[in-house]
Amino acid sequence: MILSEGAEAKVYKSKIYGVNIAAKVREPKVYRERSLDTMLRESRTKKEARAMHSAKTLGVDVPAIVALGRFSIYMECVKGILLKDAKKAGPEVFERIGSILATLHRGNIAHGDFTTANVMLSGSKIYIIDFGLAEISGGVEEKAIDLLLMKRSATAAQYRAFERGYLGNGGRREVLARLAAIMLRGRYQTRTLLTG
Ligand SMILES: Nc1ncnc2c1ncn2[C@@H]1O[C@H](COP(=O)(O)OP(=O)(O)O)[C@@H](O)[C@H]1O
Ligand SMILES: [Mg+2]
Structure with a gap:
């Protein structure tokens, strides 16, 4: 099920081993040159995951990351x-x-x-x-x-x-x-x- 479709990414609600997760996926943008597009989606995904991790280290509540793909972050689905x-x-x-x-x-x-x-x-x-x-x-x-x-x-x-x-x-x-x-x-x- 799709939760949100933004300019940068889509967020899907899904299940892994019966647990609800949110998957934030950066899909290809056809208007961008291919290698640039891949590079941007990959670096932004990495950057976002890193910042989430740092925030968590500071004690801020952020969704827990369950798995990380090249262009996707699979995380705890926040009920709220x-x-x-x-x-x-x-x-x-x-x-x-x-x-x-x-x-x-x-x-x-x-x-x-x-x-x-x-x-x-x-x-x-x-x-x-x-x-x-x-x-x-x-x-x-x-x-x-x-x-x-x-x-x-x-x-x-x-x-x-x-x-x-x-x-x-x-x-x-x-x-x-x-x-x-x-x-x-x-x-x-x-x-x-x-x-x-
Ligand atoms: N971990 C999550 N748990 C529940 N809902 C989420 C989660 N992450 C994102 N969402 C939903 O998806 C929407 C878009 O996610 P967000 O990370 O803000 O992406 P965008 O960059 O497209 O704004 C959020 O406004 C929220 O409704
Ligand atoms: Mg947002």
Whole structure:
């Protein structure tokens, strides 16, 4: 059964020895030159698996990897819902997510796509998924972009709680300052576009 079909990968729900797993598969893109396509799919799969492993080492809940193929990651299927569909997620959830992101950042992982579509709630656990764009040893800019993506996908109150959790767990003010700078840059660009 197909769970999701994204630009980069398809996610299938399947069973191995009776256990539910999610298989994230990077299928060929016909518009890319063949050897480049193979190289990209292979390196992104490897990169994602590595980042998931590093996150797990830091104590962050990520789906356990069951098996790794050249272009696929077979992982534990998380039973739960995406944060973006969790209408009742209160500030305490967002505070915990901020704290989780601070753990990743302190461990030098920038997630790269840190939106409410890539966080899953499962019982009392919070899983972070989709490390396809993660950077190990990401700089301040990459970290600030993680905050920016969460800010854009959450409400103002949810984001405030998130930021509180981030700072409360050793997230750096320097990253918040960079976020402010990026947002100003954004506005500046819009204005220059408008005024020519
Ligand atoms: N381990 C998992 N357990 C359950 N569902 C998953 C798992 N991994 C991915 N999914 C589902 O598949 C969707 C797409 O996976 P994701 O890794 O975010 O890929 P994409 O890069 O296409 O966004 C997720 O939004 C989620 O619904
Ligand atoms: Mg995703």
